[in-house]
Amino acid sequence: DAGVIQSPRHEVTEMGQEVTLRCKPISGHDYLFWYRQTMMRGLELLIYFNNNVPIDDSGMPEDRFSAKMPNASFSTLKIQPSEPRDSAVYFCASSPPDRVHNEQFFGPGTRLTVL
């Protein structure tokens, strides 16, 4: 089975440009999470969805960030306009309906560099 798929794996852009990160969760999973990882701040939860509905977006840094989940197999995280401080590795993770184990399955991440 394919795991969580993220694209692109690497993105280099210039300040002010729009950036869109994509995620395909594992089939059958009903939770989807977006994280940001930096050396300074560690692993931060940005937003998560349950059954395609945003549940908690309190971690979204500011209005420049937005996330959507139009269907169960696809989600996007958009940054517009991008800034150098947005440079980080962005992870998408999904979780199955099994509430006993609560395991999150992470994708390989997208390394974003904003020049």
Next chain:
Amino acid sequence: QQQVKQSPKSLIVQKGGISIINCAYENTAFDYFPWYQQFPGKGPALLIAIRPDVSEKKEGRFTISFNKSAKQFSLHIMDSQPGDSATYFCAASKAAGNKLTFGGGTRVLVKP
């Protein structure tokens, strides 16, 4: 507000030694405590997890010890191997949802 504090930030251990990583939490509503392992260039992956109804859980060379009254839990890596060199994250969540709060991470280096 950092709800899960992890220490140390880095750790060097000799092959065959024991690695110990500690975490402390504040929110008494947390009832699920996983540890994730992350290799360079990869996403974190679940290593082992515990619920507060037990004080210890062991899977192979990895053991979680849990102290509910102290609101602390730790990961012990026995007989550490160079392949264990990775960053380890503790985390915590409440029963009602799958949202995980992660600790700051510990970079472990096992020297051959």
